[in-house]
Amino acid sequence: MNKKLIALIGIVVGVFAIVFIGVTLTSNMGKTDSEVTVDEANKSLAKIVKNINVTTREPIKGQVDINPVSLGDTLPDIEKFPVSVENTTSSFVEIFASNEKAGTGVDGWLNEVAEEFNKQGIEINGNKVSVKIRNIASGTATDYIRSGKYVPEAFTPSHELWGEMVKAAGVKTTLVTDRLVGNVTGIVTTKTKHDELIEKYGEISVKTITDAIADNVLSLGYTDPFASSTGLNFLVTALQSFDSSDLLSSAAVAGFERFQANVPFIASTTIQMREAAKTGMLDAFVLEYQTFVNATDFKAGYEFTPFGARHDSPLYALGDLPKEKLDIIQAFSDFVKQDKYQEQAKKNGFNGLDDYQSQLGSIDGATLSAAQRLWKEKKNANKPVAAIFVADVSGSMDGEPLARLKESLLNGQKYLGRDNSIGLVSYSSNVEINLPLGVYDTNQQSMFVGAVESLQAGGGTATFDAVAVAINMLQEEMALDSNVRPLIFVLSDGETNEGHELKQIRRLIEAYKIPIYTIGYNANIDALQEISKINEAASINADTDDVVYKISSLLNVQM
Numbered sequence: 001m002n003k004k005l006i007a008l009i010g011i012v013v014g015v016f017a018i019v020f021i022g023v024t025l026t027s028n029m030g031k032t033d034s035e036v037t038v039d040e041a042n043k044s045l046a047k048i049v050k051n052i053n054v055t056t057r058e059p060i061k062g063q064v065d066i067n068p069v070s071l072g073d074t075l076p077d078i079e080k081f082p083v084s085v086e087n088t089t090s091s092f093v094e095i096f097a098s099n100e101k102a103g104t105g106v107d108g109w110l111n112e113v114a115e116e117f118n119k120q121g122i123e124i125n126g127n128k129v130s131v132k133i134r135n136i137a138s139g140t141a142t143d144y145i146r147s148g149k150y151v152p153e154a155f156t157p158s159h160e161l162w163g164e165m166v167k168a169a170g171v172k173t174t175l176v177t178d179r180l181v182g183n184v185t186g187i188v189t190t191k192t193k194h195d196e197l198i199e200k201y202g203e204i205s206v207k208t209i210t211d212a213i214a215d216n217v218l219s220l221g222y223t224d225p226f227a228s229s230t231g232l233n234f235l236v237t238a239l240q241s242f243d244s245s246d247l248l249s250s251a252a253v254a255g256f257e258r259f260q261a262n263v264p265f266i267a268s269t270t271i272q273m274r275e276a277a278k279t280g281m282l283d284a285f286v287l288e289y290q291t292f293v294n295a296t297d298f299k300a301g302y303e304f305t306p307f308g309a310r311h312d313s314p315l316y317a318l319g320d321l322p323k324e325k326l327d328i329i330q331a332f333s334d335f336v337k338q339d340k341y342q343e344q345a346k347k348n349g350f351n352g353l354d355d356y357q358s359q360l361g362s363i364d365g366a367t368l369s370a371a372q373r374l375w376k377e378k379k380n381a382n383k384p385v386a387a388i389f390v391a392d393v394s395g396s397m398d399g400e401p402l403a404r405l406k407e408s409l410l411n412g413q414k415y416l417g418r419d420n421s422i423g424l425v426s427y428s429s430n431v432e433i434n435l436p437l438g439v440y441d442t443n444q445q446s447m448f449v450g451a452v453e454s455l456q457a458g459g460g461t462a463t464f465d466a467v468a469v470a471i472n473m474l475q476e477e478m479a480l481d482s483n484v485r486p487l488i489f490v491l492s493d494g495e496t497n498e499g500h501e502l503k504q505i506r507r508l509i510e511a512y513k514i515p516i517y518t519i520g521y522n523a524n525i526d527a528l529q530e531i532s533k534i535n536e537a538a539s540i541n542a543d544t545d546d547v548v549y550k551i552s553s554l555l556n557v558q559m
Contacts, residue, residue, distance in 0.1 A: 062451075098158045099135060153319070168369065179337075185288045189305070213262045221273050222234045239255075287351055309356075390427065393458070398457035468508070478521065540554060
């Protein structure tokens with residue numbers, strides 16, 4: 001009897017053990033060690049913040065500058081953008097050329113052709129001539145030319161939309177050729193999503209893409225239309241899909257607001273967007289064909305559908321140039337279009353999809369600029385941003401870094417937007433709330449300026465204590481309005497030597513999914529990039545020469 005009882009107890013214990021192990025294992029199925037629920041994150045955050053020494057400063061009002069942003073004042077010295085091909089003669093022209101053709105590797109085709117041109121000893125009016133190529137993004141190049149900060153003799157952006165904007169700014173613009181090399185831009189979709197959209201809408205086009213986004217069946221990312229050629233092309237093509245007769249009509253604006261409400265991601269750069277695509281967070285994104293065919297990440301499992309204007313790298317002469325300069329530009333255009341150089345371009349991914357015809361009609365530069373302003377005004381789609389600026393005021397930021405940090409914030413604050421809520425946190429060994437979150441009206445703007453101007457450096461660097469405090473402030477704001485889109489901007493030299501470490505709050509950042517944009521000042525940029533990568537935000541290595549322009553551009557997109 002005792003033996004039977006012992007055996008029965010053994011069976012019960014064994015079954016209990018099996019059930020317990022099974023429940024334990026299945027409760028963690030699908031979760032990695034790093035995953036945390038929001039409830040768990042809330043408890044952890046409360047515990048962390050409780051152990052941080054936080055003080056709230058009395059708000060100080062500063063003098064608000066009501067003058068509009070001066071584009072020329074924010075642009076860095078032109079030498080910030082490298083010359084990719086030097087002229088070899090005293091008689092030459094300088095050409096601004098876009099990144100996809102004046103960069104490096106497969107993106108350096110135009111540089112190679114320009115070097116060959118310079119070796120030829122071509123003479124005009126008895127003088128040997130050459131070209132100087134400066135590698136600069138089309139949107140940035142347009143900013144230099146329109147502002148008058150720096151105007152080269154010639155300009156070859158990705159597409160003609162930029163040329164129209166330069167022309168509208170009053171710069172004499174002469175189209176030398178409408179095509180140096182063939183390229184298009186397109187919507188890249190996963191194969192699975194591509195097939196779903198074809199079945200549901202019958203085709204892939206910007207119209208069906210915007211419908212799919214508005215119907216909330218597609219997650220798409222696109223790039224900043226102020227800086228990116230592809231982003232600008234997508235914006236105007238989308239607006240035109242809502243009203244082909246007037247891309248600024250009330251119907252076009254209403255259509256844009258409807259689709260923009262479901263756009264999860266606007267990237268500051270193509271690189272940032274590609275990194276987000278790799279994580280699988282996007283069903284679709286926009287990209288130039290030449291980049292697509294050279295991107296090993298998208299060799300399989302993706303479909304490319306062209307849209308909008310072609311990206312054929314037109315060439316413009318700028319200003320009132322003497323005939324000799326115009327002749328050099330024309331000679332270079334003719335040289336580039338030779339068959340052997342066009343074949344070389346094909347090997348680099350250009351001159352594909354030549355059968356594709358532009359879907360955009362002629363659009364004047366004033367309308368394009370108005371479309372950009374419309375995007376800036378409507379892009380948040382009634383989802384106000386709540387942003388905390390987290391400023392490093394440790395001893396290592398003393399002097400020039402802190403001065404540039406203040407300058408960049410005081411210039412960048414003009415881009416913040418009146419419907420958004422803004423706050424400022426600073427940190428050294430301890431954390432200070434310099435300005436609690438508040439709607440960015442004139443009063444809050446004045447207090448933001450005063451808070452920035454009062455920042456002083458000294459002490460250690462408790463970066464992640466400050467990030468935790470900023471997260472806590474945003475969580476409190478979102479508890480009041482779940483429609484808010486939270487953002488954090490960390491401005492630092494990247495060094496952390498006190499307080500919590502990244503590994504202690506990484507899971508909180510992941511759980512709350514708050515993008516943390518980082519701006520480095522003479523920084524340990526790797527440390528800052530690690531923070532930004534968690535939720536696919538941008539990290540800017542902003543040295544003392546161009547930080548004002550970079551942060552202004554970032555805020556223009558995200559705020």
